[in-house]
Amino acid sequence: MAKEDKRQLPLLLLGFGAVLLLWNTPLVYPVKIFTVFLHEISHGLAAVLTGGRIISIMITADEGGLATTAGGWKLFIIPAGYLGSMLWGGLILQAAARTRADRLISLIIGLTVAAVTMLFVRNLFGFLFGLAFAGGMAAMGYWGGAWLNDFVLRLLGLTSILYAVIDIYNDLIVRTVPASDAAAMSRLLFGPPVMWGILWMLLALAAAVVFLRISLKRDRGSNR
Numbered sequence: 001m002a003k004e005d006k007r008q009l010p011l012l013l014l015g016f017g018a019v020l021l022l023w024n025t026p027l028v029y030p031v032k033i034f035t036v037f038l039h040e041i042s043h044g045l046a047a048v049l050t051g052g053r054i055i056s057i058m059i060t061a062d063e064g065g066l067a068t069t070a071g072g073w074k075l076f077i078i079p080a081g082y083l084g085s086m087l088w089g090g091l092i093l094q095a096a097a098r099t100r101a102d103r104l105i106s107l108i109i110g111l112t113v114a115a116v117t118m119l120f121v122r123n124l125f126g127f128l129f130g131l132a133f134a135g136g137m138a139a140m141g142y143w144g145g146a147w148l149n150d151f152v153l154r155l156l157g158l159t160s161i162l163y164a165v166i167d168i169y170n171d172l173i174v175r176t177v178p179a180s181d182a183a184a185m186s187r188l189l190f191g192p193p194v195m196w197g198i199l200w201m202l203l204a205l206a207a208a209v210v211f212l213r214i215s216l217k218r219d220r221g222s223n224r
Contacts, residue, residue: 019158031156032063033129034113035085035163040067041116042084047072057116059126078185079200082164086204089160090211096153098214106141106149109156110134161208168201 022028036059044054044067052072059065069077095105110133117130140149182193182200 016158016162019155019162023162028159030129030133031159032163033059033061034133034156035089035160036063036065037113037116037126037130037133038085038088038160039081039164040065041120042080042088043067043077044069044120046077046080046084050076052077054120056122057120057126058123059121059129060123061125065126074184074188078181078188079196081181082168082200083203083207085160086164086207089157089164090207090214091157092153092160093157093211094214096150096157100146102146102149102153103141103144105153106137106144108141110136110138110141113137157211161204161211165201165204165208168197168204 019028037057040057040059044057047054047067047069050071050073052069055068055070057065057067067081092105092109096102099105112134113130114134117127117134121127121130137152140152180193180197182196185196186193
């Protein structure tokens with residue numbers, strides 16, 4: 001059985017506060033670009049899972065990105081970006097909070113990012129960032145201490161969760177970006193883009209609550 005680990009709550013709240021405070025600083029910037037990477041690969045993975053394929057991925061320095069896919073189910077591919085980056089962030093946060101395999105997880109993330117970058121990323125900034133980020137994660141997983149890996153993984157998870165919610169709010173609700181996922185969904189189905197933005201933000205907030213609650217649980221008798 002599991003119970004909430006009350007010791008983790010102050011750490012998570014402190015982490016959220018630190019990420020928000022440092023949101024527009026160089027410290028959080030690479031993690032935000034990584035979240036854009038998660039957003040675009042989620043589009044691509046959704047295409048692959050529904051019978052399509054990934055043609056290319058682009059990541060830009062202004063926190064923009066583009067996943068070009070062929071085939072697949074558009075109704076699944078379009079919302080997969082925001083909700084997928086939220087899902088990956090939640091899984092990373094949960095893995096860091098509930099396991100002791102932090103170094104292995106960092107290595108896996110590094111190797112995965114390197115593979116995706118070499119296979120699909122087709123612009124210079126995205127390619128260089130992908131390889132640099134992958135190298136940093138792999139090196140940290142191989143040589144870094146458990147505490148460092150745990151801290152960075154929690155930062156990645158928390159930032160991905162926050163970024164999904166904030167990005168949806170800024171790009172789909174506060175203003176309408178013509179090339180946004182919400183605008184694409186609006187053209188494909190019905191309703192204004194802001195309607196899809198609100199729906200996705202509510203889903204993202206609900207997912208954030210679920211993942212945070214899960215990350216506060218531990219197996220009874222666990223020492224972590």
